[in-house]
Amino acid sequence: MSDWPTPARADHAKFCENEGWRVVRDARGRTGTHHLTYELDLPDGRTLRTRVSHPPDRTGYGPSIWSHILWDQLAVTEAEFWACVRGGDRPDRGRPAAPPEALPSEVVYLLIHRLGVAVDEVATMSKEQAIARLNAYWAAG
Numbered sequence: 001m002s003d004w005p006t007p008a009r010a011d012h013a014k015f016c017e018n019e020g021w022r023v024v025r026d027a028r029g030r031t032g033t034h035h036l037t038y039e040l041d042l043p044d045g046r047t048l049r050t051r052v053s054h055p056p057d058r059t060g061y062g063p064s065i066w067s068h069i070l071w072d073q074l075a076v077t078e079a080e081f082w083a084c085v086r087g088g089d090r091p092d093r094g095r096p097a098a099p100p101e102a103l104p105s106e107v108v109y110l111l112i113h114r115l116g117v118a119v120d121e122v123a124t125m126s127k128e129q130a131i132a133r134l135n136a137y138w139a140a141g
Contacts, residue, residue, distance in 0.1 A: 004078050006060040011085050013056035015074065016040075018088045021050075043094050048075055101127045110134060 013036060021038035035051040042048065050073035053059070061069065070081060076091045083089040103122070107130050111117040115137050122130070 004082055007066055007081070008058045008060050009052050009056040010058055011081075012050070012061075012069065013052045015081055015085050016050065016052070018084050019090050021048075024049075042075075048073060050074055103127055103130050107131070107134065 016038040021040040023036060024039050025037035034054050036054060036056065037051050040048045050069060070078060080091040084091060108122055111122050111130060111133065112119060
């Protein structure tokens with residue numbers, strides 16, 4: 001027996017909204033469907049797609065269909081699903097951790113290929129340090 005409640009259409013829709021899935025079709029007649037269709041582009045290039053029957057109410061899913069939705073469409077564990085629904089915690093989709101102010105690719109290219117700075121050193125530079133290094137190079141001209 002699962003420690004989790006029986007998921008409902010409303011939970012399914014809330015998961016998609018909390019994680020930032022985009023609605024590609026809705027049930028308002030624009031596509032002639034009785035479902036809300038959501039998509040999410042993943043960092044690895046895949047696009048997940050799921051459909052929520054309209055209206056997204058408290059109607060529950062059976063275990064078999066829920067297993068299919070959870071694993072094949074949403075690609076999350078039940079714990080990740082409920083953490084997102086209840087607390088807005090988005091699942092870890094393997095997003096690369098980038099520093100808040102990542103260096104522009106052109107700056108990285110110039111530092112490595114024009115100035116000969118080691119890749120490891122460039123990786124530790126702040127934007128200010130990188131620009132200062134480039135300015136010193138150009139000033140020395």
